[in-house]
Amino acid sequence: MIPDLEEAVVAIDGASRLAMACHIGPDGDAIGSMLALAVAATENGKEVFPSFGHPFTLPDTFDFLPTDMLVAPDEVPTEPEVMVTFDAGSPDRLGDLQGPADRAETLVVIDHHKTNQGFGKYNLIVPDAAATAEIVIELFDALGWEITPVAATALHVGLVTDTGRFQYSNTTPKTLRAAARMVEAGARPEVIGRHVYEETPFGFLHAAGAVLSRAVLESERRLVWSVLTVKDLNDSGIGLDDTDPLIDALRTAQESDVAVLLKDLGGGRIKGSMRSRGRIDVGAIAEPLGGGGHHNAAGFTVSGSVDSVMDAIRQRLEPVDA
Ligand code: AMP
Ligand code: MN
Ligand code: MN
Helix, strand or coil: CCCCCHHHHHHHHHCCCEEEECCCCCCCCHHHHHHHHHHHHCCCEEEEEECCCCCCCCCCHHHHHHHHHHCCCHHCCCCCCCEEECCCCCCHHHHHHHHHHHHEEEEEEEECCCCCCCCEEEEECCCCCCHHHHHHHCCCCCCCCCHHHHHHHHHHHHHHHHCCCCCCCCCCHHHHHHHHHHEEECCCCCHHHHHHHHHHHHHHHHHHHHHHHCEEEEHHHHHHEEEEEEHHHHCCCCCHCCCCHHHHHHHHCCCCCCEEEEEEEEEEEEEEEECCCCCHHHHHHHHHHEECCCCCCCEEEECCCCCHHHHHHHCCCCCCCC
């Protein structure tokens, strides 16, 4: 049973305007969950303001979703009556939409991060859910809202991406039943798969080549890591938001349990992505770096050098016996 579900239904059902925010740098679960509820809320007569904090750009990957519904962050009501957040484990993950969330009369938080303290009035937090989308599907049912093909597609994107195409350990029978329902409701796996996994800008190939060719394996820690430089982005002509799949290429090194990709944001800022095969809790490593996430997937953004960040990570990774 989802906590606060009945209260959230009353709040959402009773609202004529809904502010919505997902975490900054949205992934498939964040944007898919939010757009699904936005589409359905519109069909149920509500005015919606779905958005995410700066930088307000999305990879082309998600162009097949109803992204035309999105409004810029400064168009979100600053003191909303009801606001819903998606896939954000803490308020700072909302970026510049944290203000409206703080000021919302009723804040509904929908999320599956274990570390989420419940920063809303109503907290639909289910740590065992594979994706926020899984929780949103139950919210649809509780609201009595129909899952149209457009909503089903957006929700399926959340399920597919957060489970790594249904292969991570968070994939449960419930997740697969939810996915089956989305396909019955009109989601097309081959269309979603093509957009999300089979298409990148050509420049991505060169950026991936650069990142993979400088990958380092530290066998004693079963760690593989690499760096994406500002020059890589300039040379390849891709944007930072096109680089999400890079970590998936890096983490396949079979000699590693942990993969780390440091993306140089310029100005001395670094965004880190971490993945684990299960032995190490990378969420616990990302947290002291000001980030967070899950046991097997986590991230952070810090000021510092590549060396200083890697040293901080190494300190928390015990060398293992060969
Ligand atoms: P990423 O490597 O950016 O795909 O992030 C992997 C996961 O880590 C995300 O799904 C989030 O749950 C979490 N995460 C990433 N960046 C941050 C951050 N700056 N703060 C907290 N959690 C983060
Ligand atoms: Mn996410
Ligand atoms: Mn998620």
